[in-house]
Amino acid sequence: MLEIMERAIISLLHGAPTHCSHTASTNLSPSSLTSSPVKKFILFQSNLYKSRKTRIAATVGGDNGVPTLTPSQTDFVERPGKQRLATIVGGSAVGALLLVIIAVLVFIYLLRAKRFVRRTSETESSAASTHVDCPRENGSRQAGTVSSYETQNLRQLTIAELEHATSHFSQINVVGEGGFGIVYKGLLQDGSIVAIKRRVHEPSLSFIYEVENIGHIHHKHTVRLIGYCQESHQQLLVYEYLPNGNVGNHLYDSEGFPIGKLDIGKRLSIALGTARGLEYLHSLEPPLLHMHFQTSNVLVDENFAAKVSDFGISKLVEEGNWAGSSSSIDCFLDPELRLKTEFSEKSDVYSFGVFLLELLSGHEASSIDQSGALRNLVAQACCPNVKAKDIHVLESLVDKALLGKAEFPVKLMMELVVICVGSGERRPTMKWLVAVLELIQERRMDHVHTGLGKEIDSVTLGSELFK
Template identity: 55%
Template sequence: MMSRLQFFIRFSRFYPLSPQIRKINLSPSTPPLSLLHGPSGLQENFYGSRKTTIAATIDGNDNVPTLTPLQGSDVKKPSKQKLAAIIGGVGAALLVVITGVVVYFCLMRLKRLIRRESDAASSVPLPPVVWERENISPGAGAGTVSPYDTYNLRQLSILELEQATDNFNEINIIGEGSFGLVYKGLLDDGSIVAIKRRLHYPVQYFANEVKQIACVHHKHLVKLIGYCEENLQQFLVYDYLPNGDIGNHLYDSEGLPIGKLEMRQRLIIALAAAKGLEHLHCLSPPILHLHFRTRNVLVDDNYTGKVSDFGLSKLLVAGYHAESSSAFDCFRDPEVRWLEDFSERSDVYSFGVFLLELISGREALGRNQSDTQGNLVLQAKGTRDLYNFVDKTVRDHASQAVKQMSELALLCVDTGTRPSMKSVVKELERIQEGEICHLHSGLGEEIGIVTLGSDLFK
């Protein structure tokens, strides 16, 4: 039989010894023998696992070695697991951030594409829209409206509009139209809007008429984005155009020219307004503006013209009489006396007056149709010197364009045969093309450089 020491030595070959101190008892009466590695002797350890230190004790009674697990006091937690966890967490966070950024840019790109397609679709007349014939007025249809055609029309509360206008503070009034006072407002979502307010005129089918207006979309029509009807008041909420109506850029408070716009800009605005009216007349049934005038042509940051206040015929007082409001005399077709008498010809006449204001730079102030001093139409028809009639800002420039535009305006206000708005658009496009060619030919024109493809020519 091998000795106990030989057994231990052979046993230690199969179990690696730890550098920690472990005792080996040969018998109960024998002092403990320590095997140490180092200056003090030989020290042997046995490991059963990475976290457990095992010592071998040979009992002298039964000669059977016993293994006693001992917890290592200096066992350290592995740092590689911590490092892997940190790296994994940082990587996951970066992945979430990158995914969010990618999704955001994809949504923004999709939004731009949708807006671009909407603008492209608005540049041509919409396909005929057939409305129910019940309750149709000469200006708009009043049939059943699909909610999908209203382009997210918002029904606002009067509380929202009061907050948007600081309780309809007078300092926020920016104008007055056929529907009532117009306020500049700021909605909760940050949108800057123009709010038209009408008091004490309850109108049947108000919401349905408003939805009909919201169905009409075109680049040169001001967009209706919301409405409200509460407390015997009606509100129409439109996009806000910062440059206001074109009259602010033509004449002062007394209606005299201020010479701010060049002929090129006046021609662009005229063409934009003509396209807006043409689109309304192309609908089925056609929508008549009825109240077209210079202050209903608004301009945006790029001086792109947009027609406002269209389709409001049934929202005004029933039984409207043409002579009941002298504010529209200069722009109203003299052949019309009752609302039922309006037609596309009536809008063409109003557009002709608008052209005369653009050419002369003066406001059509006349309220007496027989007063040649105050009636711009009669002045234009009676003038023999076009040079003195037109605005001096454009008097010495683009004389050919001024002459052709004046002739077109006189055709529009003629009591006989008048052109359709489609013909007016074509003629203005022809005049514009001639003006562009004239500018590029360099024949002494000093109007400025025209950049083709810009927003001004869309």
């Protein structure tokens, strides 16, 4: 068909006759066709047909028989570079967008998880601890409620929080000073009133280790560690706050003389609570030795229930840096340690005996008397000429506020003093002391309530009471 049309067009251009009508052939001369618009149109169509013919011929193949591509295939081959580039760019954009979306979702999840953990930690820290009975080896009856060994409530506080709690460690908030450092009263953001012990010290891993060990301890008659901080070249320990301070504040004045505020009932209760606290520490595996026990380390709450403090921090305090808030630590140290390098439970028992002596006498263990001479209560009580049966000599050391009101508890407790500060081999255990103090309290309560309590004159190591 195309060839026929082509021949017709050529014949028209050269004046050749065709099968067309005679009228048309006579009217269209070669000269007129050459110059007319019709000729131009015919030439355009001819060129168009030739172009199409060439392309169509390509579909069949060349003379060599090698098949060639069709126009549609040619178009497909000519475009793949652009299509692949567009596909790669589009895929990369989608992948990048997905990565951004995933990263945003992960960030939001982690942020929410962090907030949840922080809120949970703060809630658990501010909530009261759950008390459960924990069986212990060599534990005494009525030794107090003990919690399981967990540190989940131990909080790691920041220096900014503690500065805010103490008004930037204002002197107004200072409530004492001990071996670890100055003690401040503070108010945390959750409303908890705490005691904060602060010292300047380089950071160390041993501090964290010892603090976590202390955080395991929770007993009715021990002061609970709430949190800690090691920051800005400072180490801080945060304890529960006991409003009545240490026992020494209720026994003697600033010069170490009796003020007679506590009756025998409170003193006996304080002695028993303190003994239970130390007995619990010694019952742990391995035993936890206090090593620097003294009267200033016995705190009392609003009901005058005694709690032992500063246990477990002896390894944090270098020797020679201990300072008592109201009495010299030297009077409480076992003198036999100068011959024996190892500290033992019996050394804590010696310190407890000195504590009992202060509790009964109302005097500071080491003080300056009215004549200006140094007075050492332990030396007086343990004079070679004084024995357990010489109770009249020991009575001269007793607080006058107690004389004539409750003689038998005072006498028995004074004999416990002599036993505790005596020879290390004959010193009792804290478990034994708890049992004896419990019996003394029971006999006293019987005497108070019925008036028929059996009077006990004196007690020796061989008596039924001390078995």
